[in-house]
Amino acid sequence: MFQDPLQAQLLPALQAAFQELFQHALDPKAIAFQPTRPEFEGDVTINVFPFLKLSGKGPEQTATAIGKHLHAHVDVVERFNVVKGFLNIVIADAYWTDFLREAGEKGILQFPSSGDQVMVEYSSPNTNKPLHLGHARNIFLGDSVSRILQAAGNDVVRVQIVNDRGIHICKSMVAWLKFGNGETPESSGLKGDKLVGKYYVAFDTAWKAEVAEQIAAGMKEDEAEKQAPIMLEAQEMLRKWEANDPEVRTLWAKMNGWVYDGFNATYARMGVGFDKIYYESDTYVLGKKDVMDGLEKGVFYKKEDGSVWVDNTPDGLDEKVLMRGDGTSLYMTQDIGTAIKRFEEFPGLKRLIYTVGNEQDYHFKVLFLILKKLGYAWAEGLYHLSYGMVDLPTGKMKSREGTVVDADELMEEVVQEARLAGEELSKLDDFSEDEKTILFEQIGMAALKYYLLKVDPKKRMLFDPKASIDLQGHTGPFIQYTYARIRSLLRKAGEKFPVVSSQLSGVQASAAGQPTTDSYQLNQEERTVIKLLHQLPAVLNEAATKLDPSSLANHTFELVKAYNGFYQTVPVLKEEDGTKRNFRLALSNAVGSATKRALWCLGIEVPERM
């Protein structure tokens, strides 16, 4: 469990002060430390309004008394001032310089191992069509949350469950047999998932034509939709699949194989991976036994037609069917069985996080409740990482209307845009073509990932194509640029002051070998940067707790923004005072390392130059 080291010093001191001054105990939960607003002097502010009832004194009096006591008893409290009920505390420079030294030595964004194993499920596509923008939000979110949990000390198992069976893939198979003429990814040059998606669309087109024909011949619409010959073929295909028909199974395996090749190429470019992949063709048989067990235990009940239900009305939900009357399974049946299987396979698992869109909020509420009712203690560790839909400026994405944004095309576009912008700046003349390709890939992907991750996951968001390829302002490339400038600065420092470069991780040694942490006086810009750096671990902790990368993304932006202000106004290499220069190099180094690590948590790479 992470605790802010500064608050760890101040909190007990504050409680002791209050006890001594006013003879009352302060509830630690009632105490809120906040960063002092920039218009006042101070680093940490304590709001004493909530304590007034206990202190029996006015706000100024209370704050002043506490301030004096803290100043007298806590080393790091340099001085304080009181504005109304706000006690603004100035923390000693030595505290910040000590922190910076540690940050340089250890890195601040890797917490000690908790030993907890956490499973994160994300992506989980169907195999009948390529990945799109909606998947991109899911995948970047799941990947980033996995990284954040790892940085916070957890052992993370990344999984996805691929929906590789069902009517959807049969549709692609039927259409491919009818219209494909044996087309393959090799013969067509099409990516496997794109090829299969093409036949899914072809199915839909042919089916619609048949429906229109039958309606023209006098059939009712819903009847025509069900009775269209091609639809009957797809259903027949599904039956054969379930009967293990060898021909159907072979075709199914072949086409799914194409899709996986395509998905893997997309995942590779996204920079994400999985430790284990579940397939619904394996898991769809799971759960029936568990439902029957629940029935025996009296957790579920059976209706006259033989279907099995759970009554969740006492919990404010509805009744839910878990198994059909004919004994065949439903989505819920499989999900129950799959969850149980996972905890059997990974007995050490503490938590299981499902990254799934918020249209399934109800489904997961019911699923988790059912597993609790079945008596599984681990059900407390289940969590639905629910995220909002991605809208386009033109409205909702609809696959039927062809308004989906393809993930591969999207990535290609942002990378091309990065190339255009990069070539224009003509800063990269000495880059080889290969180096440029890598750089533009990094920049484009940073733009895309940051754009999708900076927004609170649970909120619906708008995808503006123009803004997503922006390289300026509140963007991933802006942060990368700051990092590249820091790296450049440090490279030059290494050339000009070779001795210094070996000491960058330590602030303590000046050119003369004298310790400087005790006496170093921070200027305004240094102080601002170092405080934001100091907050970063708490932000990581919050991101890990809330499973929300956006807080980390936003704070990292604030940090590098502050650093840019420092960089612009405070000389580093040009500083003649060796102590100051070393300190500023160490500060730059620490910001660079932390930035790199924070971006890593977002799945974003950093270039050494750009």
Next chain:
RNA sequence: GGUCCCGUAGCUCAGCUGGAUAGAGCACCUGCCUUCUAAGCUGGCGGUCGUUGGUUCGAAUCCAACCGGGAUCACCA
């Protein structure tokens, strides 16, 4: 209709365990490249925090109602 989520600057978003004069980016206007990378930095413009009421010393933040937008409530996945 029941349940859940959302509504903050022209646009996109922070802030929401109640606290000081509500922030950032984009856009628009302005200044800064003979000095460490100008993919940067400065300054300016821009707000009845959906509405109304309540709780409180104090509300964008909590509560209620209403308005507007969305999701969900299948023997689909």
